[in-house]
Amino acid sequence: MIPSVLHAPAPGWTTDADVVVIGSGIAGLVAALRCRPHGRVLLVTKALLDAGSTRWAQGGIAAALAADDTPEEHLADTLTAGVGICDEDAVRALVTEGPDAVRGLIDLGAAFDRSGGDIALTREGGHHRRRIAHAGGDATGAEISRALLAELKESGVEVIEHALVLDLLKDATGRAAGVTLHVMGEGQPGGVGAVRARAVVLATGGLGQVFSATTNPEVSTGDGVALALRAGAEVTDLEFVQFHPTVLWLGEGATGQQPLISEAVRGEGAHLVDHAGVRFMTGRHELAELAPRDVVAKGIINRMRETGASHMLLDGRHFGAAMWETRFPTILAACRHHGIDPVTEPIPVVPAAHHASGGVRTDLHGRTSVPGLYACGEVACTGVHGANRLASNSLLEGLVFAARIAETLPGDLPAPLAHTATPPEPERGGLLEPGLREEVQRIMTSHVGVLRQAEGLEAAVRELEELGRGRAEPGVEAWEVTNLYTVASAIAAAARLREETRGSHWRADFPERADGTWRGHLVTRLAGNVLTTTYAPLEGKRS
Structure with a gap:
C-alpha cells in the first residue's frame, strides 16, 4: 500500500x-x-x-x-x-x-x-x-x-x-x-x-x-x-535513472554514497581500458570515452560481462602529478583516501546510480x-x-x-492568504519500518539497476508490494523509508511497462529502441493508495 x-x-x-x-x-x-x-x-x-x-x-x-x-x-x-x-x-x-x-x-x-x-x-x-x-x-x-x-x-x-x-x-x-x-x-x-x-x-x-x-x-x-x-x-x-559510468569502485558489495570520478577526467583525455589495457570504447561510438553516459555505462557493463571483471579502469597516468593536483584536486584526494593514486595507477571504476x-x-x-x-x-x-x-x-x-x-x-500568485489551508486527514498505518530501507535498496539494485529484464522487474514489483503493509510509528526514519518505498515502486512499475531500450533504460529482453510504440512518456499518479502508470505518446512540444 x-x-x-x-x-x-x-x-x-x-x-x-x-x-x-x-x-x-x-x-x-x-x-x-x-x-x-x-x-x-x-x-x-x-x-x-x-x-x-x-x-x-x-x-x-x-x-x-x-x-x-x-x-x-x-x-x-x-x-x-x-x-x-x-x-x-x-x-x-x-x-x-x-x-x-x-x-x-x-x-x-x-x-x-x-x-x-x-x-x-x-x-x-x-x-x-x-x-x-x-x-x-x-x-x-x-x-x-x-x-x-x-x-x-x-x-x-x-x-x-x-x-x-x-x-x-x-x-x-x-x-x-x-x-x-x-x-x-x-x-x-x-x-x-x-x-x-x-x-x-x-x-x-x-x-x-x-x-x-x-x-x-x-x-x-x-x-x-x-x-x-x-x-x-x-x-x-x-x-x-542515469547511472554514471565512472564511479570509484570500492570493492564488492560497497554501499552508500560512492565517490564520483567526473566525466571531465575523460574530457581532458583519460582513457577507459579493461584489465588487459584495451581501450574498449574505441569503435563502439564515434566519441569513444566521450559518448553519452548511457552508452559508456552500457559499454563498461558489457565489457565486464565479456571479461568476467568486477570493474573497469580509467587511466589518466599520462596527465602527470601537476595536472592532477591543479585540475582534479578533489578527485585526487578522494582516490588517495581509498588507497588509489591516479598519478601512478589506473582508477578502478564501475557505474552507479547518479541522476533522475x-x-x-x-x-x-x-x-x-x-x-x-x-x-x-x-x-x-x-x-x-x-x-x-x-x-x-x-x-x-x-x-x-x-x-x-x-x-x-x-x-x-493568488490573493494573500485567508488561512483556509488545513492539513490532510491523517492516515493510520502505511509507514514502513526503518529497518526496511536496506531491503528496498537491495530489491532496486538487484532488479532495477543498469541492466533490466521482465523477470527481475516483475520480482521487484512483487517484492516491493510485499513490503508495503507497514504500521511503523511516525518518525524521520520511517517517513524517509516510506518515501523511498513510494518512489521505488513507481520506478519499478514504469521500468516494467517500457518494453524497449532507450537511453538509461536498458532492457536485456527488449534490446532495441522502439519509436513506433514507445516514443513517449510514462505518466504515474497515485489514486487512493494505488499507483497508476499510463503511456502518453509524444505530442510535439509542451508549452
Whole structure:
C-alpha cells in the first residue's frame, strides 16, 4: 500500500509565507533568491544549507560560452543524448537562456576557472564542443553553492534547516497552500509544524538513495517526488535513472554514497581500458570515452560481462602529478583516501546510480499539475533530459528553470492568504519500518539497476508490494523509508511497462529502441493508495 498521506502528529506550530521553497541546492537557492521580490520567502532544507547534491557536483555547468559554440549546437547535443523524447521547447529555453544565467552567477561572485582571462572550458560526454565551465578544478558545485549562500545571507530569505517536508497543504479549491514538515533536533521551532504559503516550490533534489550504491548524498531519498505523488501531481519518466559510468569502485558489495570520478577526467583525455589495457570504447561510438553516459555505462557493463571483471579502469597516468593536483584536486584526494593514486595507477571504476532524468512533471515555467505547486532541479521533469541527461546540464537546468518559476509567479500568485489551508486527514498505518530501507535498496539494485529484464522487474514489483503493509510509528526514519518505498515502486512499475531500450533504460529482453510504440512518456499518479502508470505518446512540444 502506498500511503496517500504520511502518518504524522498534528502540526504543533504554524508560520506563514508568500512562497515556501523546499531544498537548498542550486535550484532551491536560485528560486528563493529570485522569488524574494514577490513577498516573504521561507526556504526549508532537510539538513544544512549546503548538504545537498549541488556541492558534490564536480565537472561543471554546461553553456555555449565559447566564441566557436552556439546554443543550437548545445541543443543538438542535448537532443541526441535524450534519445528522441526531450521536449525541444524546454531544451531551447535551457540552452538559449543558459549563457546569461551562468554570467549571472559570475556577477554574484562565483569564481570559475580561467585561462588567459577567459572562462576555462572543458568537454564531457556527449558534447561536441568545449562548453563546460568549472571552478576549483573539480569543485564547481561547491563554488556555486558558496556564491549563492553568500547572496542568501543578505537577501531577507528566511531559513529553516534540519526539516523534513511531509505533505502538501491545499485550500478548498485543491490549490497548494503550504506544507507540513518535521523540524529535527537542531532546528527551531521543533517537531511537526505547518507552513502556509501562496506558492510551494519543490527543489528537493534526487532519489539516488533508492539504490544500494549511488553518488547521491544521504539526504537524496526522493522526498519531493513522493510528496508530489501523495498530493495528486503527475510524475513522469521515472524509469530513466542515469547511472554514471565512472564511479570509484570500492570493492564488492560497497554501499552508500560512492565517490564520483567526473566525466571531465575523460574530457581532458583519460582513457577507459579493461584489465588487459584495451581501450574498449574505441569503435563502439564515434566519441569513444566521450559518448553519452548511457552508452559508456552500457559499454563498461558489457565489457565486464565479456571479461568476467568486477570493474573497469580509467587511466589518466599520462596527465602527470601537476595536472592532477591543479585540475582534479578533489578527485585526487578522494582516490588517495581509498588507497588509489591516479598519478601512478589506473582508477578502478564501475557505474552507479547518479541522476533522475524523470520527476514531477512541469511545464516550461515549473508549474506542476497541482495549481500552486512548482518544481525545479532534479526533482522536476521539465523535459530537457529525455531518456538520458547530457553531462553538466543538471546544474544549468536548476539555474534556468528556478529563474523561470520566479518570473511567472507574479501572475500566478493568488490573493494573500485567508488561512483556509488545513492539513490532510491523517492516515493510520502505511509507514514502513526503518529497518526496511536496506531491503528496498537491495530489491532496486538487484532488479532495477543498469541492466533490466521482465523477470527481475516483475520480482521487484512483487517484492516491493510485499513490503508495503507497514504500521511503523511516525518518525524521520520511517517517513524517509516510506518515501523511498513510494518512489521505488513507481520506478519499478514504469521500468516494467517500457518494453524497449532507450537511453538509461536498458532492457536485456527488449534490446532495441522502439519509436513506433514507445516514443513517449510514462505518466504515474497515485489514486487512493494505488499507483497508476499510463503511456502518453509524444505530442510535439509542451508549452
